Amino acid sequence: MSHYLVLSSLLFTIGAVGVLTRRNAIVVFMCVELMLNATNLAFVSFAKLHGNLDGQIIAFFVMVVAAAEVVVGLAIIMTIFRTRRSSSVDDANLLKY
């Protein structure tokens, strides 16, 4: 039981560290998706622990929301890539201070 939770926390942490250190907006976004999927694993393991189906249902909701997020996110990242010819988050630096 707790192995799955440790794995889930590890995946979540890898995702969070990736968001903070990677420079490409697409990779940053993939790291966010990794965090969401780590959460799904946690939900499913907790559902097994408690013996109810809530957690498994929630995992489906999370997948749908993540898919919607991909649509919006890739549209935004594509637009800024076409404008700047770069998807690095370091190049988007007009707004500061």
Add this chain to the structure above:
Amino acid sequence: MSTVILAAENFRAPHLEYGQLAPMLIVFGGAVLGVLVEAVFGRTWRGRVQIPLAFATLGSALVWLAILAANQKPHSVDAEGALGIDGPTLFIQGAILVMAILSLLLVADRQQETFVAEGAALPGSDAEAQSLARGSVQTEIFPLTLFAVAGMLMFPAANDLLTMFVALEVLSLPLYLLCGLARRRRLLSQEAAVKYFLLGAFSSAFFLFGVALVYGYAGSVKLGDIALAVSSGPGAATGVPVEVPSIVLIVGVAMLAVGLLFKMGAVPFHSWKPDVYQGAPTPVTALMASGTLVSAVGATLRVFYVAFENMRWDWRPMMWAVAILTMVVGAVVAITQTDIKRLLAYSSVAHAGFLLTGIVTTSTAGLSAVLFYLAAYGATTIGAFAVVSMVRDTGGEAGHLSRWAGLGRRSPVVAGIFAFFLLAFAGIPLTSGFTGKFAVFTAAVEAGATPLVIVGVLSSAIAAFFYVRVIVVMFFSEPEPDGPSVVIAPATAAAVALGLAATVVLGVLPQPLLDLAGSAAGQLFVR
């Protein structure tokens, strides 16, 4: 694990209280109709249909809400436990609808000047020139706005954490897109959209992991069940006791709080706010600064007052630290700002801190003070951003503070109104800002949060400095020869007038709304 038998008689149609959910359903329905309008109508007709449709949707939702609140005083868990409709929620939803209508006045006015002609056309390309020459308008902004407003209405009403997560995304995703649709300075606008999106997705992942951990402890995501598990141990809600260490719950609450505080823009989760407020089209900024903040505060109140009230000794120190940081950082960093929208963004960060001061009280007085503060602050904010969208030069809005020099001599009325809004933000007596701050700070002192109030008063004093600095720039410096002029458009002027009226009335005669907030808060959140 209990066996689940898939048979027709085990399925039962969910019972929905349509009357009580109607305000949300109307706005969702209007948004879906707006998408249909995009598909069915030709280019020339879309704008003419979308604008009345959006206003009718929000107006009818508000009317229904008012009738519902006046006649039934609902206090129940609806939609099979997914949504809670009660006094505070109805107050917050009403405030959001009023603010959405005011923001929609800004969105609908002069889209040709504010919103991009064609979002997919690259800045500086032939396609953009053609779309500008055609005079086309991206009318999708109206359904997107309605979806965002519907999410805002659902977020504070959500009675389980899954519904709350879905509402959070329904409110955020349209806003990410709307941020990137400014007509002028498109690079800034797109950058704001990317930053808001990446940080917003990051914070909602934290929120979701928090939900997972709380679910792991309580065995349910319903706020009432979580409250039961918090007081009587894990598994109390499901009837199957399990061994889960309480650290799971504590970490879960902290991560939930990250997601909620991010939407409020509290320090240290505020870094998106100045960038996004500056880059987004000003009407969208007005909607975010009022509606999103109100909605996020409403959801925070519900989560911490219903689910985690019994462990307030665990989360209060964290909230205290965040409130102090938010007030101080917001007020101090705002001093150095040179862009008017960034300045208002940092001012909004400071105000989130004042609101947190009310939230940590966990008392009825604190709740009603926060409700009043939200309504007063939202109206003033929309008025202020409406004025910002009126001061323009050849390159669009004159954002830099130095361009505002001498505005008081060129257009004394508009500059005077803006000065009044700033004084209301600062909390000068006879403005709504004073009444709100006074109510929040009184409630905090009663609840024993005197140190917070001292920090709050000090940071209000710091904040007053930069508000007054803007007034000095407007009235006591020489105007530039090619300075910006005030472009008055009817709907924007109406939004300014309504914001001004609310600021004056709530400052001079606050009692009716204070009573309303008090009676709404007196009902407490439904469990």
